[in-house]
Every structure is written in structure tokens, then in C-alpha cells.
Amino acid sequence: xxxxxxxxxxxxxxxxxLDVLARHPERYRVVALTAQSQWQRLLxxxxxxxxxxAVLSDPEAARLLATALREASxxxxxxxxxxxxxxxxxxxxxxxxxxxxxGAAGLLPTxxxxxxxxxxxLANKEALVMSGRLLLEAVRESGAELLPIDSEHNAIxxxxxxxxxxxxRSGVAxxxxxxxxxxxxxxxxxxxxxxxxxxxxxxxxxxxxxxISVDSATLLNKGLELIEAHLLFGLPSNAVEVVIxxxxxxxxxxxYVDGSTLAQLGNPDMRTPIAHALAWPERIESGVKxxxxxxxxxxxxxxxxxxxxxxxxxxxxxxxxxxxAATVLNAANEVAVQAFLDRRLNFDRIPAVIEQVLSRLPSTxxxxxxxxxxxxxxxxxxxxEEVIDRGIRA
Ligand code: NAD
Ligand code: MG
Numbered sequence: 001x002x003x004x005x006x007x008x009x010x011x012x013x014x015x016x017x018l019d020v021l022a023r024h025p026e027r028y029r030v031v032a033l034t035a036q037s038q039w040q041r042l043l044x045x046x047x048x049x050x051x052x053x054a055v056l057s058d059p060e061a062a063r064l065l066a067t068a069l070r071e072a073s074x075x076x077x078x079x080x081x082x083x084x085x086x087x088x089x090x091x092x093x094x095x096x097x098x099x100x101x102x103g104a105a106g107l108l109p110t111x112x113x114x115x116x117x118x119x120x121x122l123a124n125k126e127a128l129v130m131s132g133r134l135l136l137e138a139v140r141e142s143g144a145e146l147l148p149i150d151s152e153h154n155a156i157x158x159x160x161x162x163x164x165x166x167x168x169r170s171g172v173a174x175x176x177x178x179x180x181x182x183x184x185x186x187x188x189x190x191x192x193x194x195x196x197x198x199x200x201x202x203x204x205x206x207x208x209x210x211x212i213s214v215d216s217a218t219l220l221n222k223g224l225e226l227i228e229a230h231l232l233f234g235l236p237s238n239a240v241e242v243v244i245x246x247x248x249x250x251x252x253x254x255x256y257v258d259g260s261t262l263a264q265l266g267n268p269d270m271r272t273p274i275a276h277a278l279a280w281p282e283r284i285e286s287g288v289k290x291x292x293x294x295x296x297x298x299x300x301x302x303x304x305x306x307x308x309x310x311x312x313x314x315x316x317x318x319x320x321x322x323x324x325a326a327t328v329l330n331a332a333n334e335v336a337v338q339a340f341l342d343r344r345l346n347f348d349r350i351p352a353v354i355e356q357v358l359s360r361l362p363s364t365x366x367x368x369x370x371x372x373x374x375x376x377x378x379x380x381x382x383x384x385e386e387v388i389d390r391g392i393r394a
Contacts, residue, residue, distance in 0.1 A: 003028075004096045005097045008124070009035060013270060020274050020284075031092075032051050032054070032089075033053075034056070054069075055078075057081060057085060057105075065078050085101070094118060096121060098123065100123040104331065107131055110127040121277045122146055122149055130372060132324075148232060154264075172256060172257075179221075179244050195347035206270075219312040222315070226316065230322075249267070250264070311333075314355055332379050
């Protein structure tokens with residue numbers, strides 16, 4: 001039995017992971033589950049799966065969970081606080097760790113799982129983007145495995161016969177990173193100021209958590225993914241090209257020097273990359289139907305509009321800087337997106353907040369964790385100031 005720890009089990013990726021695991025009870029057992037504060041959902045998961053550990057970073061929610069589990073005679077140990085997320089990440093018997101916490105909060109547990117030499121399934125792209133080479137170095141030093149869950153990166157991984165490490169030797173010329181374009185692909189920029197959180201979170205192809213949904217609407221998600229691809233596959237940032245593909249059927253492509261281009265296709269459902277990374281190099285059933293080409297119709301591709309979606313351009317500049325600019329970009333974006341979701345910032349002001357913070361904190365090479373955490377903190381502080389300055393336009 002392969003032991004699995006799921007960081008962020010109550011979220012969109014966490015629940016899709018549990019759906020795949022439930023199809024293979026003879027192969028996987030759940031060792032640890034974590035969430036921020038959704039204790040009722042975590043309670044239901046604990047009753048069904050009986051993990052050894054359950055963590056809630058919110059102490060009050062953890063107390064409620066512990067009481068409810070006792071009443072249900074479930075012996076799962078409940079831990080509270082941020083530090084306990086790391087305990088779950090390196091729990092004994094957790095061979096595989098699904099890193100599916102959203103945002104910078106996932107960095108330390110993900111890094112710990114990598115240092116402990118586990119198979120890390122990386123959904124939490126922010127952890128990699130903000131820490132740059134640090135996570136990759138931890139993986140290399142411990143002999144851990146880092147497998148991408150992001151559908152695009154999982155697709156690229158599948159199109160690289162030698163896996164990520166062999167990329168240079170295998171004659172790769174470049175990568176096409178596909179993007180659906182999000183809910184506002186055809187919406188005029190003049191109306192971006194009045195975008196509501198509900199509109200931004202209504203993605204046409206994917207059902208996801210709120211933060212990544214907003215990122216998809218600004219195209220900053222594709223920018224984070226550009227940096228993620230550059231780091232994971234060891235390619236220069238100019239070898240990764242973003243292409244809009246509204247149908248979200250082709251999940252990304254790899255071009256080779258001989259003129260070949262390989263693509264991975266599938267219905268837009270995260271259970272496919274999750275099952276792929278869980279079982280790699282084997283294949284297991286995920287619950288996702290194979291494509292029916294006869295009913296699929298046409299697939300379209302077009303260039304992204306960087307004038308209407310300046311976040312993509314900002315991320316490209318940060319990717320090119322190849323240092324703490326990515327940490328700053330990520331932190332400023334997290335603050336801006338939260339302010340937008342809380343209705344304290346207009347949607348069209350998100351790029352301006354990020355751009356201002358980037359201009360105030362020049363990029364330096366990534367050195368160590370202490371530096372990354374202090375840059376992250378400073379970028380959050382400056383972004384908070386920008387949010388107050390820019391606020392809501394009447
Ligand atoms: P979500 O909001 O649905 O779930 C987030 C999970 O993290 C929840 O379990 C929540 O309790 C936990 N969490 C949030 N903040 C926390 C904190 N401060 N401390 C501890 N736990 C915390 O998000 P999601 O859509 O599942 O996305 C998770 C990650 O996967 C993100 O990094 C996202 O970019 C990435 N991702 C998601 C999708 C998708 O389809 N949902 C696709 C690709 C990548
Ligand atoms: Mg993606």
C-alpha cells in the first residue's frame with residue numbers, strides 16, 4: 001500500500017485527489033489530511049478514510065474537529081497550527097505528498113516533503129514560483145521526486161520521453177503553454193473595472209478554487225505557469241510561448257528540433273494529471289472519459305492579448321529577471337487578489353498593484369529561504385499600501 005498525505009484536502013484539487021484514490025483502495029491509503037478551517041468537510045473525510053493525522057491551521061476549527069471525531073469514535077489524531085502542516089507533510093508512511101494548499105502558505109510543508117525525499121505532487125505552483133531554485137535543490141539533494149499536477153506542466157512532462165531531467169539532451173526546441181483565456185477572453189477592457197468576484201470565479205472550462213480562478217481571469221495564472229515551466233524543465237523563459245486555446249482540450253505541447261510537436265489532449269478534468277502523477281510511470285483509471293474526437297469539433301489557437309491582460313507581460317518580465325522578482329510578483333498578486341475578492345480593489349487595478357510593487361523591489365538572485373521569506377513579507381507590505389492607495393474606484 002502506498003501512503004498518501006494530502007495538504008489542502010478540502011479544496012478543489014484535494015477533493016479530486018480523494019476521488020481518484022477512492023477508485024484504488026487496494027493501492028493507496030490516506031495517512032494525513034490538512035485544511036485551513038473547513039472542519040466539517042475534513043470531519044467527513046476523516047470518518048470515511050480514517051487517516052492517522054488531520055491538521056487544521058485554525059486552532060478553533062481544530063478543537064471542533066477533535067471533539068466531533070471523539071464523538072464519532074474515530075481515532076485520527078488532530079493537530080493545530082501552521083507548524084503542524086509540516087508534520088502532516090513528513091508523516092511516517094506518507095510516500096506521496098499532494099501539495100494542494102493555495103498560495104505561499106504551502107511553501108514550508110511542500111519544502112519539508114521535498115527535503116524528506118518523498119514523491120511530491122505539485123499543484124501549489126506558488127510554492128515553486130516564490131522559492132525558485134530552492135525547492136528544486138531540495139528535491140535534488142534528497143532524491144525526492146517532483147511531479148507536476150498543473151495540467152499544462154503535467155502535459156509537458158508527458159510529452160518529454162525522458163521526463164523533466166532529460167530535457168536538454170532530448171532536443172527540445174520549445175514549449176507551447178496553452179491557456180483557456182479565462183472568463184474575460186472576449187470582454188472589452190473598458191468594463192474590467194466593474195468585474196465582480198462572482199464573474200471572475202465563473203471559469204468557462206475548469207471548476208477551481210477562488211484564488212486560481214481570479215488568476216485565470218487576469219492571465220496571471222499563465223504567468224505563474226510560465227515561471228513554473230521555466231524552473232521545472234530547465235528551459236530559458238524565451239523558450240516557453242503562451243498560446244490561447246479556448247477549448248482546453250490540448251493541455252500543452254513540446255516542440256523538438258526535428259520539427260516534431262507533441263501534444264497531450266484530454267477532457268479538462270484535474271483527475272487526469274492527478275492520476276498520472278500518483279501512479280507514474282504506470283497508468284491508473286481516473287474517472288475521466290477518453291476524448292471522443294468525432295464529437296469534439298474544431299480546436300482553436302490564438303495569440304494572447306497582452307494589452308488587455310498586462311499581468312501576463314508582468315510575469316514574463318519577472319520570469320526573465322530569474323530571481324526574487326517572481327517572489328515579489330507572487331506575493332503582490334496574492335494580496336491584490338484577496339483585496340479584489342474582499343471587494344476592496346477593482347479587478348482592473350490588480351496589474352497596477354503588482355507592477356508598482358515590482359518596481360519598488362528590484363530583483364536579486366535567489367539565495368536562501370530566509371531571503372525568500374523576507375522578500376515575500378516586504379512585497380506583501382508594499383502591496384497592502386498600494387491596495388489602500390488604489391482601492392475601489394467609484
Ligand atoms: P482551493 O481554494 O479549492 O483549496 C485550497 C486548500 O488549501 C483548501 O483545502 C484550504 O483549506 C487550504 N488552505 C488555504 N489556505 C491555507 C492556509 N493559509 N493554511 C493551510 N491551508 C490552507 O484551491 P485549489 O483550486 O484546490 O488550488 C490549490 C492549488 O492547486 C493552488 O496552488 C492552485 O494554483 C493549484 N492548481 C489548482 C487547479 C484546479 O483546477 N483547482 C489546477 C492547477 C493548479
Ligand atoms: Mg494550469
